Amino acid sequence: MKQIANGPLLIPYPNWQMQTLGNCDAFQYVQSMEIDPFNRLWVLDTGVHSTAGLTDCPAKLVLIDLATNQTVTSYTFPPQVVAKEHFLNDIAVSCSSGSDDCWAYITDALQAKIIVFHLRNKQSWAVRHSSMKVDNSSTNITILGNLTI
Numbered sequence: 001m002k003q004i005a006n007g008p009l010l011i012p013y014p015n016w017q018m019q020t021l022g023n024c025d026a027f028q029y030v031q032s033m034e035i036d037p038f039n040r041l042w043v044l045d046t047g048v049h050s051t052a053g054l055t056d057c058p059a060k061l062v063l064i065d066l067a068t069n070q071t072v073t074s075y076t077f078p079p080q081v082v083a084k085e086h087f088l089n090d091i092a093v094s095c096s097s098g099s100d101d102c103w104a105y106i107t108d109a110l111q112a113k114i115i116v117f118h119l120r121n122k123q124s125w126a127v128r129h130s131s132m133k134v135d136n137s138s139t140n141i142t143i144l145g146n147l148t149i
Helices: none
Strands: 028-037 040-045 058-065 070-076 088-095 102-108 113-118 122-127 141-143 146-148
Touching: 028 088, 040 088
Parallel strands: none
Antiparallel strands: 028 040, 040 058, 058 070, 088 102, 102 113, 113 122, 141 146
């Protein structure tokens, strides 16, 4: 890779192969990331949607060891957990008794649910509750007498 006009070199992370559009094994649409206490980067890749005119790829979670820049695990969410139409947005990671006893909690704003993933068991499931849905009576906000939407 060559340097352009005194600017820094751009180096894709973790490598070029993980940046191949249309290859479902590579990153397609990274939405959120989190670093756990064991120096691993949890990458939420929502996949590619046909509305962008590209190949559809399922959503996945990729764990990268930041010391070695190597993929620790890659987990593709099954369609019964993450629907084709989704909006996975934020990820929070919690680890308790060890490096494999970690949980990821991911919001799906479109489906009004939380996706839960357990690293040790390599399992995921969705949690739904009526409190996760939009309350239309609470969408208007008034600040100093002015209505803001």
